[in-house]
Amino acid sequence: MKVKERSGIDPAIQAYIDARLEEAKGDRRENRVTMVVFSGDLDRQLASLVIATGAAAMGMDVSVFYTFWGLGALKKRRRLKGKTLKEKMFALMTPRKLSSMPVSKLNFGGVGRVLLKSMMNDKQVTSIDELFSMAREMGIKFVACTMSMDVMGITQEELMDGVTLGGVATFLGDAACSRVSLFI
Amino acid sequence: MSEAKVLDARGLKCPMPIIRAKKEIDSIQPDQTLKVIATDPGSVADFQGWVKTNASYELIKQEEGTDEQGRRTFIHYLRKR
Numbered sequence: 001m002k003v004k005e006r007s008g009i010d011p012a013i014q015a016y017i018d019a020r021l022e023e024a025k026g027d028r029r030e031n032r033v034t035m036v037v038f039s040g041d042l043d044r045q046l047a048s049l050v051i052a053t054g055a056a057a058m059g060m061d062v063s064v065f066y067t068f069w070g071l072g073a074l075k076k077r078r079r080l081k082g083k084t085l086k087e088k089m090f091a092l093m094t095p096r097k098l099s100s101m102p103v104s105k106l107n108f109g110g111v112g113r114v115l116l117k118s119m120m121n122d123k124q125v126t127s128i129d130e131l132f133s134m135a136r137e138m139g140i141k142f143v144a145c146t147m148s149m150d151v152m153g154i155t156q157e158e159l160m161d162g163v164t165l166g167g168v169a170t171f172l173g174d175a176a177c178s179r180v181s182l183f184i
Numbered sequence: 185m186s187e188a189k190v191l192d193a194r195g196l197k198c199p200m201p202i203i204r205a206k207k208e209i210d211s212i213q214p215d216q217t218l219k220v221i222a223t224d225p226g227s228v229a230d231f232q233g234w235v236k237t238n239a240s241y242e243l244i245k246q247e248e249g250t251d252e253q254g255r256r257t258f259i260h261y262l263r264k265r
Contacts, residue, residue, distance in 0.1 A: 031237065054199040057206035059238045125197045134203065 032061040032178040036171060039184055040069025040095065041104035042113055042128065048184045049131040055180070056138040063174040064135075065166070067145035070184075071152065073098040073132070074144055074159045087153025094152070099129050136162070143170055187261070188216035194223045194257065201227045202234055205262065209241060212264055217244065220260040221251075231260045240265050 009017075033055040037048045048064065055062050066074050078096045080088050095101045099117075106112040120127065126134075136142070143166040144159055156165065164170070175181045191208045193201040201222045209218050220231070228246055235243045244261040251257050 050199050053203055057199065057203040058234050059206070059240070123197065124195055126200055131199075138203075 029179055030061060030177045031059065032063065032174065033180040033182070034063045034065070034171065034175040034178040035182045035184060036065045036067060037070035037073065037184050038068050039104070040072050040101055042099070042101040043103050043105075043116070044184050045070070045073055045098060045101060046128050046131070048182075049128065049135055051182065052140050053131055053135050053138060056135070056140055060179075061141075062135075062138075063141040063143060063171075063178075065143045065145060065171045067148045068152075069094070071144060071148055071154060072096075072101060074142060074163050075154070076160045077158055079155065079158050082155070083153050090152055091154075098132060099127075136160075141174075186217070187219040188212045190219045190221070192221050193227070194221055194251065194255065196222065197224055198226055198230065202230055205231075205234070205260075209262060209264055214264050216264055218262045218264070220262065222258045222260070223251075223255050225256070225258065227258050227260065231262065235262070 033051070035048055035052065037045065039045065052062050052064055072095045075095075075097050078091055080091060083091060101113070102110065103112045103116055106115075117127070141164060142160075142162070143164045144154075146165050146167055149155070149159075149165075189208050189212055191204055193204055196204065201220065201224055205218065205220050208220075212218055220227075224230075231243055231246065235241050242263045242265055244263050246261070247259040249257045249259060
């Protein structure tokens with residue numbers, strides 16, 4: 001082995017280190033969690049809120065995208081005026097708010113939901129509505145998917161205040177800078 | 185060990201202990217310690233995970249005990265850096 005190689009860093013290794021350093025500079029990941037909430041099931045919504053509030057408590061930035069059935073979580077009221085017939089039917093067949101969503105298993109026409117809520121209450125687990133308002137207080141970013149809103153005929157007046165409207169690029173923009181991304 | 189604040193998180197279920205702890209730790213000064221008393225056995229791993237993602241807090245110690253009502257308690261000492 002040549003003396004020259006032993007005394008300094010191998011140029012190949014140096015080049016590799018430099019390349020990795022450049023790569024690391026380009027890494028735009030933040031301490032962020034991004035979630036897509038697609039499901040309109042109460043239990044899944046609960047899981048997403050536990051993760052979202054937990055992440056916020058850990059000092060992480062959180063973005064939650066609500067799309068399709070998940071959008072129901074952001075509804076503050078049901079407004080039929082100005083909707084087409086199909087949209088009215090849809091509005092009447094979907095839950096009017098987060099806490100009236102069905103559970104994904106053993107719902108039995110709403111009996112399962114009541115049972116689950118009462119069991120949560122017995123065990124002193126924070127209710128879904130409380131978790132939701134806590135999530136808002138903690139500065140979690142809520143985004144409503146405009147395409148689903150359009151399809152389902154949900155207007156912005158029906159959604160809570162402070163909800164951002166966005167699309168796939170809003171989600172991907174946040175997800176690309178996130179350490180954790182989930183689809184629920 | 186003297187704590188700047190003590191958080192009674194007994195009876196609270198996931199994710200409440202860490203949410204309350206976050207609120208409390210935000211109100212103390214660097215180098216001060218927050219003591220959290222919880223009854224949720226999951227809180228032991230939760231606080232370990234909590235400090236893993238956040239370099240501004242340090243988990244100094246975790247203890248197990250029993251409170252005056254005979255409940256199993258999990259005590260966590262967190263220091264703000």
